[in-house]
Amino acid sequence: MIIMITRARVSGCFGSSLVAGAVLVSSAIGSAVLAGAAFGLLGAALEPASRALLAGAAAAVIVVGAILRPVPWQLDRETDTAWLTYQDWRTAAYNGFALGLGFTTRIGFWLFYLVPLTAFVVADPLLAALGYAAFALSRVGMSALLAALDVWIPGGIERARFIADPLAVIALGALFAVVVPWP
Amino acid sequence: MGHLAGKPLFRTALALPLAMLGVLAWQGAGLEPWALLVTAALIVGLAQQTLP
Numbered sequence: 001m002i003i004m005i006t007r008a009r010v011s012g013c014f015g016s017s018l019v020a021g022a023v024l025v026s027s028a029i030g031s032a033v034l035a036g037a038a039f040g041l042l043g044a045a046l047e048p049a050s051r052a053l054l055a056g057a058a059a060a061v062i063v064v065g066a067i068l069r070p071v072p073w074q075l076d077r078e079t080d081t082a083w084l085t086y087q088d089w090r091t092a093a094y095n096g097f098a099l100g101l102g103f104t105t106r107i108g109f110w111l112f113y114l115v116p117l118t119a120f121v122v123a124d125p126l127l128a129a130l131g132y133a134a135f136a137l138s139r140v141g142m143s144a145l146l147a148a149l150d151v152w153i154p155g156g157i158e159r160a161r162f163i164a165d166p167l168a169v170i171a172l173g174a175l176f177a178v179v180v181p182w183p
Numbered sequence: 184m185g186h187l188a189g190k191p192l193f194r195t196a197l198a199l200p201l202a203m204l205g206v207l208a209w210q211g212a213g214l215e216p217w218a219l220l221v222t223a224a225l226i227v228g229l230a231q232q233t234l235p
Contacts, residue, residue: 066194067195067198068191070194106234106235107227108231108233109227109230109231111227111230112227114219115227118216118217118219118220118223119220122216122217122220124217128217131220132220132224134220134224134225134228135227137228138227138228138229139228141228146232153232153233155233155235157234164226165194166197166201169197169202170201170202170204170205171205171219171222172205173204173208174208174209175205176205177206177207178209178216178219
């Protein structure tokens with residue numbers, strides 16, 4: 001079922017899976033650029049002290065969350081399956097847009113929180129947009145590539161968390177070093 | 184190991200030194216925040232390929 005949905009995400013677009021994949025990835029990058037720019041703009045709009053306080057508090061809350069539970073706080077859902085019925089460019093475009101934002105569907109890993117939070121800390125809409133676009137490229141670009149190569153990764157999320165969770169905590173510690181003045 | 188990794192006590196014991204490692208690594212490396220953003224973005228995007 002999952003394979004069917006994933007296939008449908010990149011099919012049904014001018015009869016070409018290549019075009020559908022391009023629409024999917026472009027749409028994802030577009031939404032990621034918008035989200036990154038918004039977070040960067042929000043960070044830039046605040047005084048450095050306020051930004052540091054908010055980011056430090058958020059990082060602390062996320063670390064506590066990561067300690068208490070392996071599964072992050074998230075919207076536990078996939079993209080809207082009704083989009084599969086369009087059978088045209090909208091299936092790829094809407095899925096790409098949602099997946100590029102990241103937080104409107106299952107995120108799976110605490111490490112995801114670093115993306116919007118660091119985009120906020122960067123406090124530069126352009127740099128934040130480019131950084132968020134890297135997420136979309138990695139998330140959706142790799143999915144499209146794997147689908148094109150007919151490679152499917154069944155499960156493995158527990159093993160991936162075993163690597164991603166420690167990385168998230170290290171990254172949150174690093175973020176603390178960025179926002180909190182150290183002697 | 185996966186079962187152990189789900190225990191809050193184990194996660195706490197692991198988290199504190201890791202967070203300190205992050206602080207020290209960042210200070211030592213002297214990198215810019217955008218580098219952290221790009222690194223986290225690329226890694227989590229790859230990890231999410233395992234999402235159900």
